[in-house]
Amino acid sequence: MTTIAAPLDDRFGLDRKVTLPGPLRLDGGGVLASVDIAYETYGSPNADGSNVILICHALTGDQYVASTHPLTGKPGWWTRMVGAGKPIDPARHLIICANVLGSCMGSSGPAGIDPATGGKWAMRFPVITIADMVRAQAMLLDHLGIGRLHAVIGGSMGGMQALTWPTLFPDRLESVVVIASTARHSAQNIAFHEVGRQAIMADPNWRGGDYYADNRPPSAGxxxxxxxxxxxxxxxxxxxxxxxxxxxxxxxxTFGFDADFQIESYLRHQGISFVERFDANSYLYITRAMDYYDLAEDHQGSLARAFERTKARFCLVSFDTDWLYPTSESRIIVHALNAAGAQASFVELSSPFGHDAFLLDVPELNRVVDGFLRAGERG
Amino acid sequence: MTTIAAPLDDRFGLDRKVTLPGPLRLDGGGVLASVDIAYETYGSPNADGSNVILICHALTGDQYVASTHPLTGKPGWWTRMVGAGKPIDPARHLIICANVLGSCMGSSGPAGIDPATGGKWAMRFPVITIADMVRAQAMLLDHLGIGRLHAVIGGSMGGMQALTWPTLFPDRLESVVVIASTARHSAQNIAFHEVGRQAIMADPNWRGGDYYADNRPPSAGxxxxxxxxxxxxxxxxxxxxxxxxxxxxxxxxTFGFDADFQIESYLRHQGISFVERFDANSYLYITRAMDYYDLAEDHQGSLARAFERTKARFCLVSFDTDWLYPTSESRIIVHALNAAGAQASFVELSSPFGHDAFLLDVPELNRVVDGFLRAGERG
Known part of the structure; x- marks a missing residue:
């Protein structure tokens, strides 16, 4: 196990942000001269540094996995999984969650500052990939003096990052937990994202992404x-x-066009509350990264080849009513892991909540994750 | 069988439009003093007028079921089902298809003229229902001197109209064909429509619906x-x-935001070509009518009760990959028809094309419709 070196930051704790020296070379050919990363940590490293868990967040998630969101005042997005007595527990683990590259909660992204100009990046930010997000996370771990992870875990887009980790850094982690996710974005996945991007770019307030100066973002789109x-x-x-x-x-x-049905009112609320906490350009960049995601494509069309070099253990979880990343996508991953000789456990859980189940109260999910992590800790 | 009276129009034929005297009392409480109906006919009535088939079109469909669309120049939308040697054949049937109330191809709707003001209706057009559409169709049949239909047939929203026919006019038709449809709009159905309406109304060009004067419609939305x-x-x-x-x-x-993937390019094309032939306000009104649609709700919560008074035969067809109106919705209808003692045949067809299958080349669909119609004609 790697010993945790003295971090450059003077303490572990909440609401941290660092500017890491680059260059970070991106899949798209661009280079970031330096990288801002905003992150949260919970818990402390143990003596041999073998208790570090990296949590990867989803498309519209953030680093506030188990702490109050500074804009909404709401509790962290995964307090059902992370906290005292939970499968991921600050009493046992050092837990790290970083805002992904391209997002808008402090890490480098279109809403951040281009150090070369001192102005907002906006659409001049380079297009990024899921692998680029993972490379930025690895830079943060380097900075924190963390060589090896006990586990990387994520749901949805977080699962894509978790699955990418052993392909880029096969020796840097012991175990990988992938929940409600996929190894590639399907045509239907891309189609829904394209609708969202077109809605944003069709909003006259978008203005090619340069809407920061007068604080009139494309909220409707x-x-x-x-x-x-x-x-x-x-x-x-x-x-x-x-x-x-x-x-x-x-x-x-009412025979009118107000929200007659509860589902209409609910959806409108989802839309309105989202724009108060999220940046439209970040939505463009992160959906693009997800659409570009195809692990097999990056390995000569063979998903098994992606996992050839890792000794990590894998845990895959899908939900029976998830039609965004259905169980069949998890099965493809498991087959590839088996072909690569990797140790993989897989379970499809039953839940009425669809894809969102990974964020909700599903006791079975907690039992699966807890059992998987503890098995690794005993070893 | 009813004998066809001399129609008020001087001929059956293509590209017809009539203004029928009202009043048409609407479910929402409003009244249309007169009703414009644009329609197409194919074929001729037989001696006893027993060969009339009414085709009901879908949300974005029109009366040009088997004739060239005047705006796009494309062939009719159901030439696979309607034409020489097809299940619905002008050589054997008098075929009628009318643009639905609320639409934009000549029938009364927001893009039409309010006779009271001489200006465009826009959002001053009353909100309508599927039943209102059917009542307008019945007015057209009255005008044409057609008392009784051999069959009413439709897919998707056309199926909703077809299914509503025997509930409003139980003695006016012999048979009903409902393809890829439902007896009520689900929460998910409503949700997708609400997204579309919000996209239109968020477009600054929408301007509360009054965009006709300067011909700058909310095309992006x-x-x-x-x-x-x-x-x-x-x-x-x-x-x-x-x-x-x-x-x-x-x-x-490209690591950019142009349409990299074929699915993106295809979707963008679907969006762009649609705005050239369809009115945004009509899209609001017709989606609203579909969301309000719940046949059971209109009959004290009992779908079976809706069909109690009819002697019509029913043919239901669903497609196994249709997730918009899945087979389970057709089954609900069949169970209600059985409970009402109605004669109903039902088949789920296999097709890779999802909901759109009813418009595509599915030979099994033609065989089912052909067999069902001919069985009625032998009787």
Whole structure:
């Protein structure tokens, strides 16, 4: 196990941000001369530094995995999984979660400052990939003096990063947990993202991405993008159970275009509240990174080859009602891991909540993750 | 059988439009003093007028079922089903298809003229329902002197109209063909439509619907609405087969935001070409009518009760990859028909094309419709 060196930062703790010297060479050919990374940590390193868990967040997630979001004031997005007595526990683990490259909560991205000009990057930020996000995370670990991870874990886009880790840094981690995710974006996945991007870019306030100066962002377009995406996070049965055709606070249809149905009101709320915490350009960049994601493509078309060099253990979890990244996508990953001789466990959990289940109260998920992590800790 | 009276129009034929005296009382409480209906006919009535087939079109369909679209120059939208030697054949049937109330190809709708003011209706047009559309169709049949239909047939929203016919006019038709449709709009169905409406209304060119005077319609918003809806018309497997992750006319990713993938280019084309032939306000009104649609709700929550008074025969067809109106929705209808003692045949066909299959080349669909119609004609 690698010993954790004295971090350049003077303490582990919350709401940290560092500017790391580059260059970070990107898949698209560009170079970032330096990289800002905003991150949170919970817990402390143990004596041999063998208890470090990196959590990777999803498309619209952030580093506030188990701490209050500074803009919304809401609790962290994964307090069901991370916290005292939870599978990932600050009493046992040093937990790190960094805002992904391209996002808008402090890490380098279109909403950040281009050091070469002192102005906002906007659409002059280079297009990035999931692998670029992972390379930036590795730079952060270097900076923190962390050589090796006990585990990398993520759901949805977080799962894509977790799955990419052993392909780029096969010797730097012991175990990988991939929840409700995929090894490539399908045509339908790309299609939904393209609708969102077109909604943003069709908003006259977008202005080619240069909307920061007067603080008039393309909120209407971003809101529509979020609404469309949000449908894909929920199952048809879940929507029927939660909303059905129930009307919103009234007895009868209004025969108008206000939100008559609860589902309309709910979706509008999802759109409106999203624009208060997220940057439209970041949404463009991160969806693009997800659409470009195809691990097999990066390894001569063979997903098994991607995992050839790693000794990590893998845990895959899918949900039976997830139609965004259905169980069949997890099965493809498991088959490739088997072909590569990797140790892989896989379970499809039952949940009515569709893709969003990985964020919700699914006790089975906690049991699976807990059991998998503890097995590695005993070893 | 009813004898066809001399029609008020001087001939059956193509590209017809009539203004029918009202009032047409609408479900929403409003009244249309008169109703414009644009329609096409093919074939001639037989001696006893027993060969009339009414075709109902889908959300973005029109009356040009088997004739060239005047704006796009494209062939009719159902030439696979309607034509010489097809299941619905002008040599054997008098075929009628009318532009639905609320649409934009000549029938009364927001893009039409409010006779009270002489100006465009725009959003002052009353909100309508599927049943209102059917009542307008019945007015057209009255005008044409057609008392009774051999069959009413439709796919998708056309199926909703076909299914509504026997509930409003139980004695006016012998048979009903409902393809890839449903007896109610689900929460997920409503959600997708709400995204489309929000995309249109978020477009600054929409201006509360009053965009006709300067001919600057909310094309960007309507295009996004169409793109989002179009994804729901196709199956995930069909998208993968047709597009997969193939790039558009280039060898490598551009690391930009142009349409890199074929699926992106295809969706953008769907959006752009749609706005050239369709009115954004009509899209709002018709999607609203579909979302309000719930046949059981209109009959004290009992779908079986809706069909109690009819003697019509029913033919239901679903497609196994249709996730917009899945087979389970057709089954609900069949169970209700059985409970009502109605004669119903039902088949789920296999097709890779998702919901759109009803418009495509599915020989099995033609055989089912042909067999069902001929069985009625022998009787």
């Amino acid at each position: 971003l809101s529509v993008a979020r609404m469309a995406a949000h449908i894909t996070y929920l199952s048809e049965a879940g929507l029927t159970e939660k909303f059905g055709r129930r009307l919103q606070g009234r007895d009868a249809k | 309507l295009s996004v609405a169409r793109m989002a809806a179009h994804i729901t018309y196709l199956s995930e497997a069909g998208l993968t087969e047709k597009f997969g992750r193939r790039l558009q006319g280039r060898d490598a990713k």
